[in-house]
Structure formats: C-alpha cells, structure tokens
Amino acid sequence: MHFRAEAIVVAVRPHGEHGAVVRALTAEHGLQPGYVRGGRSRAMRPVLQPASVVVGDWRARTEEQLAGLTVEPVHSRAPLFREPLPAAALEWACALTAAVLPDGQPYPRLHSALEGLLAAIEAAPAARGWAVALVRYELLLLAELGFGLDLEHCAATGRNDDLAYVSPRSGIAVSRVGAEGYESRLLPLPRFLTQGGAAEWEDILAGLRLTGHFLERDLLTGRAAEVLPARMRLIDRLMRAVA
Structure with missing residues (x-):
C-alpha cells in the first residue's frame, strides 16, 4: 500500500x-x-x-x-494555538473529525468543509466570523454519516414556513404553530440555518446546542467522555467572548 x-x-x-x-x-x-x-x-x-x-x-x-x-x-496553524479561543476551535474541530470518521473512507465534502472552517478560524478577527461555519460543519458531519437533520419542513404540519424548533427525538423541524404547547420540549432552530444571512450570538449558541445534542446522541456514543471536554472548553470561551 x-x-x-x-x-x-x-x-x-x-x-x-x-x-x-x-x-x-x-x-x-x-x-x-x-x-x-x-x-x-x-x-x-x-x-x-x-x-x-x-x-x-x-x-x-x-x-x-x-x-x-x-x-x-x-x-x-501552530501560531493560532497561542490564542485561547482559536485554539479551542481548532482543537474541537479536529478532535471531532478524528473521533467520528472511519478510516479509509473518502468524504470529499467534509475535507473541503473542514479546510474552509480552519481557514475561517485563521482569517477571522472575531469568533463571529467563523462560529456559523462551525455549526454548519457539525451539521454536515451528521448528514454525511447518516444522521442528518430535516430542517426543510414541519414534523407536525408538513409545511415549510415559520420553522422555529427541532424535535430532539426525530431531528425534524417544527413550526411555531406545530410547536404550540410543546415549546419547552423542543430545541430552538436558529434562523440562519433555514434562511441564511447574518447570525447573532444568541442564534449561534442555539445552533451549537442543537448540533451538540445530536452529536452526543448519534455520533459520540461511548466516546463522549473522551471528546466532549474539548467542546466544553470551546463553548466556555465563546461565552466569555460574548459576555
């Protein structure tokens, strides 16, 4: 070989x-x-x-x-490891990739997306410039490994308008109408994942909570204790940056 x-x-x-x-x-x-x-x-x-x-x-x-x-x-990208927040982002993105991908199977979309994410972390003067890319990379990982979320239509009504939540069990979006009375049981769906555009910190953190739930449940079974501390460090440093 x-x-x-x-x-x-x-x-x-x-x-x-x-x-x-x-x-x-x-x-x-x-x-x-x-x-x-x-x-x-x-x-x-x-x-x-x-x-x-x-x-x-x-x-x-x-x-x-x-x-x-x-x-x-x-x-x-070794110089970035002297800066706490970029270092935490690089550490988590790489650790997650190493933990969930099987050896020897090509994932060209993931390779391209990871390089784009790492380049964004390197180039952006502030975390808001790359945090959205991180959420999207985590969603792509889930999708490429067979656990993609359905954010195109409402699980309750079948419609594709006013999607505001995601079912933590099925991974399918739920509209405000469909979620009425059950909001506390659902995960918020940030608008930038369905409508694009700029994202506020509240939306970015909601996106990370969304992807984190499904990563831990579906991809990191048996490995959460080994890998998730890197994500917790990143979230902690992001929260400090927002404060």
Whole structure:
C-alpha cells in the first residue's frame, strides 16, 4: 500500500519514545493513520500540530498494517494555538473529525468543509466570523454519516414556513404553530440555518446546542467522555467572548 496526498492533520498521539501516530484527513483516501518516526521531535511538533496541512507519503506492506508516514509541511496553524479561543476551535474541530470518521473512507465534502472552517478560524478577527461555519460543519458531519437533520419542513404540519424548533427525538423541524404547547420540549432552530444571512450570538449558541445534542446522541456514543471536554472548553470561551 502506497499513496501520496495532501492532508489535514486531525490527531497526533505519542508512540514509543520518539515517534507519533498521526491521523490525517485526505480528500481522496479519507482519514488515514500513519506512524511518523521522530514525530515528537522539536522540529516536527509544529508540522504535526492538529489543523496543519501536510503532504503525506503513506507506505505499508499490507492494508492491515499501520503505514509508515513521512510528511512535508504545506501550511502550519501552530501560531493560532497561542490564542485561547482559536485554539479551542481548532482543537474541537479536529478532535471531532478524528473521533467520528472511519478510516479509509473518502468524504470529499467534509475535507473541503473542514479546510474552509480552519481557514475561517485563521482569517477571522472575531469568533463571529467563523462560529456559523462551525455549526454548519457539525451539521454536515451528521448528514454525511447518516444522521442528518430535516430542517426543510414541519414534523407536525408538513409545511415549510415559520420553522422555529427541532424535535430532539426525530431531528425534524417544527413550526411555531406545530410547536404550540410543546415549546419547552423542543430545541430552538436558529434562523440562519433555514434562511441564511447574518447570525447573532444568541442564534449561534442555539445552533451549537442543537448540533451538540445530536452529536452526543448519534455520533459520540461511548466516546463522549473522551471528546466532549474539548467542546466544553470551546463553548466556555465563546461565552466569555460574548459576555
């Protein structure tokens, strides 16, 4: 097994005294693990930082064997990890991707969306410039893995107007009329997810609560304790930024 591809580093785990097992997302080959000899060295740390882009060369004798991986830096986002809020966003986006995607299955839309999200975090002067993209990326992850939400019509009336809530059980939108009397049992649906346009912080946080519910229920079963602390750190820092 041998291939060479540009990839986004999403997880790095120490292995042995000096090496590291790296998981990186490629457009054509999906999420790919590989062992990088000397991956924990001072020279390699900024290259193998989650969210950085590399060109990787994977080689293994069999498909079942962990490939040996050599990398060449393309674009490092290591400097962003000195800033608490962007660091938390990069950490969560990469940790989530590494946790839920199966190895070796291509998801070109997710690869493109993740690169767009990471670039937005890097470029935007304030979190409001990338927080909407984060909500949309989480929704895309759910959809690509078979747990997409239906935000096109009301579960109660079948109509597609005045959608304001989502059923936490079915993941289907509910209109204000259809939700009457049951509002407290439903998740608010922020307008930017159905109508586009700018989003206020209240809507962004509602969007994150919405996606967080379904991520934890459908994609992070058995892994919530391992992954969700990164999301909690991000939400906490976003709340501080809003205050």
